[in-house]
Amino acid sequence: MDDVSQADRELEWSEYARTAYFATVMPDVEVLISSEVILITDPQVPMVEGNHAAMLRTTPDRADALIERIIQHYQERGLTPYVAISSNCSPDDFAQRLLAHGFKQHAEPEQWLTLKDAWYVEGLRGPDPIAVCEIGQDGLVDFCQVMVTAFDLPPAAAPLLTRNFGCINDLPGVHNYVAYLDDKPIGCMSLFSYMGYSVVGSAGVLPGLRHTGAAVSLIVRCYQDYKKSGSKVLAFQTMLPKLARMFRIGGCKHIFTRTYYVLE
16 A cells, blocks of 8 residues: 555545535535544435545454445445545555455546646646636536536436536635637536645546647646645546556656445
């Protein structure tokens, strides 16, 4: 596992502090925080991002009982149990214990990175044909439709995402952007700033248009708003090794890796 530090724990913790803040305005979203685990659920959008357990920390003699409690929590709600394991989890053999309970690894590991050297991003310039706009409520349909297509999600996800992003879009620290090419929405990205941490998310560009420089334009805008936010950290998450490598070339440092497990 990665070397764990207080900074690592604070970064991952900030993700769930922000999620708990969002849950105050999002119907049906639940965030339960205890000393042993964080449980988040969103039964309306049954995807791993909104339904998983994280930051498991307990003693070896209690670890298997905690896994059983997590399974029960999600199955009682008719949801698939997912668990995120990072170097912030303890004991170190949680992944092996999950496998023994019938879990399997879900997708590629998620790499977390933070911007350490801004010289590269400071010099980036988006191509002139791409216009990036921070959207209000009236732009959410474009934003979510791009996300559904870029992430290859089922069409039924669009109205659910629109509902969720509509709840948080006007909150302080929430920035949702759409990249346009000739007035056509082709890319999306979010910047969430909360308690000193800014995290880039919801990033995608339509297939066939990923050569246009839309991603560069979106990153430039996110970076500009991050500097205005007063946050001490700009963080990125990706399950794509190629994208993580590009982030490192662009001045980011790998902080830790998180792997999701699913009980199917």
